[in-house]
Amino acid sequence: MSTVRLPAVLRAQADGQKAIDVAGGTIREVVAGVVERHPALASQLLGPDGDLHRFVNVYLNGQDVRYLAGLETPVGPTDEIRLLPAIAGG
Amino acid sequence: MQSSSDLLRGTQASIREVDAPEAAERRKAGATLLDVREQVEWDAGHIPGAVFIPRGVLEEQIEASIPDRDTPIVVYCRSGARSAYATKTLEQMGYRDVVNMAGGILAWDQHGLPIEAPANLTPAQQQRYSRHLLIPEVGSTGQVKLLESKVLLIGAGGLGAPAALYLAAAGVGTIGIVDFDVVEASNLQRQVIHSTERLGEKKVDSARTTIQALNPDVKVVTYDEALGPDNVERLIAGYDVILDGTDTFETRYLLNDAAVAAGIPVAHASVFRFEGQLTTFVPYEGPCYRCLYPTPPPPELAPGCSVAGVLGVVPGIMGMLQANEVLKVLLGIGDPLVGRLLLFDALDGSFSELRLARDPKCPICSDEARARRERGERVTAAVVGADQPFALGAFGAGGAAAGSAGGVR
Numbered sequence: 001m002s003t004v005r006l007p008a009v010l011r012a013q014a015d016g017q018k019a020i021d022v023a024g025g026t027i028r029e030v031v032a033g034v035v036e037r038h039p040a041l042a043s044q045l046l047g048p049d050g051d052l053h054r055f056v057n058v059y060l061n062g063q064d065v066r067y068l069a070g071l072e073t074p075v076g077p078t079d080e081i082r083l084l085p086a087i088a089g090g
Numbered sequence: 091m092q093s094s095s096d097l098l099r100g101t102q103a104s105i106r107e108v109d110a111p112e113a114a115e116r117r118k119a120g121a122t123l124l125d126v127r128e129q130v131e132w133d134a135g136h137i138p139g140a141v142f143i144p145r146g147v148l149e150e151q152i153e154a155s156i157p158d159r160d161t162p163i164v165v166y167c168r169s170g171a172r173s174a175y176a177t178k179t180l181e182q183m184g185y186r187d188v189v190n191m192a193g194g195i196l197a198w199d200q201h202g203l204p205i206e207a208p209a210n211l212t213p214a215q216q217q218r219y220s221r222h223l224l225i226p227e228v229g230s231t232g233q234v235k236l237l238e239s240k241v242l243l244i245g246a247g248g249l250g251a252p253a254a255l256y257l258a259a260a261g262v263g264t265i266g267i268v269d270f271d272v273v274e275a276s277n278l279q280r281q282v283i284h285s286t287e288r289l290g291e292k293k294v295d296s297a298r299t300t301i302q303a304l305n306p307d308v309k310v311v312t313y314d315e316a317l318g319p320d321n322v323e324r325l326i327a328g329y330d331v332i333l334d335g336t337d338t339f340e341t342r343y344l345l346n347d348a349a350v351a352a353g354i355p356v357a358h359a360s361v362f363r364f365e366g367q368l369t370t371f372v373p374y375e376g377p378c379y380r381c382l383y384p385t386p387p388p389p390e391l392a393p394g395c396s397v398a399g400v401l402g403v404v405p406g407i408m409g410m411l412q413a414n415e416v417l418k419v420l421l422g423i424g425d426p427l428v429g430r431l432l433l434f435d436a437l438d439g440s441f442s443e444l445r446l447a448r449d450p451k452c453p454i455c456s457d458e459a460r461a462r463r464e465r466g467e468r469v470t471a472a473v474v475g476a477d478q479p480f481a482l483g484a485f486g487a488g489g490a491a492a493g494s495a496g497g498v499r
Contacts, residue, residue, distance in 0.1 A: 008363045055387040086383040087362040089395040090249045090337035
């Protein structure tokens with residue numbers, strides 16, 4: 001199980017949880033697992049095509065998965081994944 | 091009993107000394123020059139790049155400034171006497187490669203070797219900035235640099251208010267402020283540059299009043315207007331660093347594109363309730379805002395502070411960290427957060443750091459965009475990619491579809 005960290009902006013749709021443990025061998029599977037657990041997150045994370053929104057960044061152990069293998073980036077059981085949408089507040 | 095001249099001769103005989111030309115050779119080869127005179131002497135002129143530690147605090151401060159005891163050091167003072175004693179002290183402290191420059195800076199000057207005399211600080215400024223002057227990385231050279239610097243704050247709100255106070259206190263010589271809002275009661279929970287008695291006043295005027303009361307050295311330039319596609323290039327022109335303290339995606343993208351084109355670094359932060367994000371965009375050295383977030387979320391998924399709320403200290407902390415980034419960039423010290431995104435969580439009391447990369451296909455800051463810009467072409471997101479949000483127009487003023495933005499409520 002890898003740990004998925006959710007920022008405050010996503011937490012309302014995840015029963016207020018900051019981090020959830022999700023199984024999955026790739027980023028795509030982990031994100032699917034998150035959405036399965038908390039269906040209200042689907043519209044915040046995924047577009048109509050089922051892919052991640054371009055405004056949601058995913059970091060695997062601090063590294064942007066866009067520069068790894070994107071959604072197909074392999075995920076190990078002790079990895080930490082961060083879902084991070086842009087925020088604009090100032 | 092020894093007379094003072096006996097003591098000096100004895101000390102000089104027990105240490106190694108070099109003449110000024112030999113000191114210059116050692117300097118060229120990478121030796122550290124150490125000036126052990128007093129502040130007023132240093133301010134009147136010193137050897138460029140020298141480390142300044144007055145002899146009276148040498149033992150206390152040398153290890154922080156020069157921790158490696160194998161560092162080659164050339165010690166100097168005015169004429170070579172005080173530096174002889176300092177050389178002896180350093181040898182006793184275990185520094186293995188220390189020499190005294192015989193004849194001091196007077197001999198150095200007679201040989202026509204370079205001396206740097208920073209624009210002088212007034213006695214009042216020397217008092218005001220004394221804690222900066224004590225730090226070798228700032229010193230009078232750095233302080234003069236700050237006084238000659240120009241920083242533009244986009245927004246005098248949650249982020250801009252605390253940042254403005256500290257940048258003004260630090261002696262940043264020119265602070266520009268862009269904001270079209272007026273001070274409202276709901277601002278005062280965090281926007282500490284404003285005050286209850288200034289409710290209803292223009293934020294730029296309120297901010298100027300506070301800054302001038304804090305530090306009359308600072309020239310405040312106010313822009314009572316909303317930053318938009320038609321004025322962004324004019325507003326940012328001539329500034330050394332920009333502090334992005336807005337609360338809309340429109341402004342952030344517009345500012346990014348114009349700042350990359352103008353080659354101006356941006357200290358960037360954003361906040362949501364108990365959390366903040368911080369990074370520094372230095373054009374072509376690291377990613378830009380469009381590399382980080384190619385598109386913004388729809389408004390309903392990214393509420394600002396006026397809708398979602400924010401713990402007042404969060405923009406305070408993030409604005410302060412932005413001010414820290416600004417000072418580092420201006421002084422050329424430390425490691426600005428280029429290519430790094432710092433996350434702050436006020437409830438956990440934790441900071442995390444994520445690594446960011448330049449997007450090789452970024453419409454604004456890719457190598458290709460840079461090359462086109464250097465050939466004199468106008469490179470904007472509107473020119474390069476049709477689906478880029480909040481793009482500056484192809485032909486400058488008013489060319490984009492985006493509305494004006496830049497308020498900080």
